[in-house]
Amino acid sequence: MSSPLTILVPGGSGQLGRELAALPGVSVRAPGSAELDLTSAGAVIEAVTALAASSARPVVVNAAAYTAVDKAETDQGRAFAVNADGPRVLAAACSSRGVPLIHVSTDYVFPGDADKPYEPGDPVGPRSVYGLTKLAGEDAVLGSGARAWVVRTSWVYGAHGKNFVKTMARLESQRDTLSVVDDQVGTPTWTGDLAAGLVALAEAVTGDAAPEARVLHCTGGGETTWAGFARAVFEELGADPARVLSCTTADYPTPAKRPAYSVLSDRAWRESGLPPMRGWRAALAAAFQVDGAAYRP
Template sequence: MAVAEPAIALLVPGGTGQLGGDLAALAGPGVQVHAPGSADLDITRPGAVIEAVTELRARAEAAGARPVVVNAAAYTAVDAAETDEERAFAINADGPRVLAAACSSRRVPLVHVSTDYVFAGDADRPYEPGDPLAPRTAYGRTKAAGEDAVLGSGARAWIVRTSWVYGEHGGNFVKTMARLESERDTVSVVDDQRGCPTWTGDLAAGLLELARRVTGDDPPAERVLHCAGAGDTTWFGFARAVFAGLGADPERVRPCTTGEFPRPAPRPAYSVLSDASWRAAGLTPLPPWQKALGEYFARTA
């Protein structure tokens, strides 16, 4: 007879965002979830954070559950961060520092979500967690600072880096391509930036699996892990797959170079993340990005 998993009490700052929404939706039986948006829990406010983590601990103890925090709160406007780095730093670095301190003092494990933008983007093979950080954007710098703050806090904390995230909630590349498909005859998309598209449905499931592990007796020994959709492609390849998923002609997507589509924040040319650390920790690897995109369209049709 299978032994039931212990119940967990989960706090998800950023709970109304793209990833937070799926974390709340997929929590399932045995998980008490509180997923406040930034209006209800501003992670840059120490008093509010201490109160939220204290309440989490109390709810868990009352229910005989194990408390855990999965931080999905982030400033993700990559281009806007170039001229608003102070605000981005407050949310992406100061906020996680405050959250980690509260988790440390109340003995609550923390899973903090980070990004491929902490790397330079000039590698010639998939990035491993231990590779040197060399962010080239304000967004990347603030996320790297957040990682340092969490890992140096003394909390039982794990960093999970991911990339090219899309989902049902909020704005993202897939939604942008769907809109452009209905508005334009052709769409030009860069074909010289490569990464791993990651559906929030799969990512949320992986983070929930990790959340259970870190509350138990066999947490991953490595404190930094990579979790992204399996395989890689360019934005051009991704866009063509989106058009195909919409039932549109992929030939309407035309390739272009990064130089033809300048942005305020430079995009990494190569940000493929290796999932070897995730697999080595005994966690379920995410499926191929093509399969995940098909599942996304099936769920949102």
């Protein structure tokens, strides 16, 4: 019988980190940024050293990130510190202690001008500061010498923290109609499924037949627009989805440019022997079944 897996999750107080910490049957240490600040090299080295010393099968899943996409446009220093410098320090610590690293990244590293799902090796070209900082983090991790896997995901929501699903549920209770952007295409990803997928990868990379260290994509299956996502949320709330009206990106300008198309292909994920994610609509229904009260205002 193999030794039990122990996962260190920087960013443990975020929506993905809290989902990972709540998974049954997995030993997870999930410190928040107040407990483990990725920009503090000493704290990072200490945490990874302690993990390596206490477990026969250690792995780090980095869920820490600066995710305020619009604020990053004017808070570039902090965004780069958390999304690029922090992962660089973390990867160096993992490399020196032989600990595998799984680093969570984003669809925002792509330009968003494709017409078919992005493969991991497709050309990148972020159009926002947030995307630039996340790409810099990817490069730092992959160039560190650590046994590292970058996992890109998209449109993440869950029972913890703030997210699109909770915002739509709140606005449904406050407004007769709601205008939502209908010309940006992507894939919603439930933290419940994403966390399970990351643990499956962690089990694989610490096993006897670890997949090749590489960039992988892990999202819900299929695709939709933000308006389509909002209508599905209304359906789960028992509300009329026709109350969600369509608008364009130009109607709703934001400081940071969003990708017009950011669907990610899971082909490399499946080819690595990892379980495919369910379709995004089925996942949303499951999320409401499991944590419905958390999404309602």
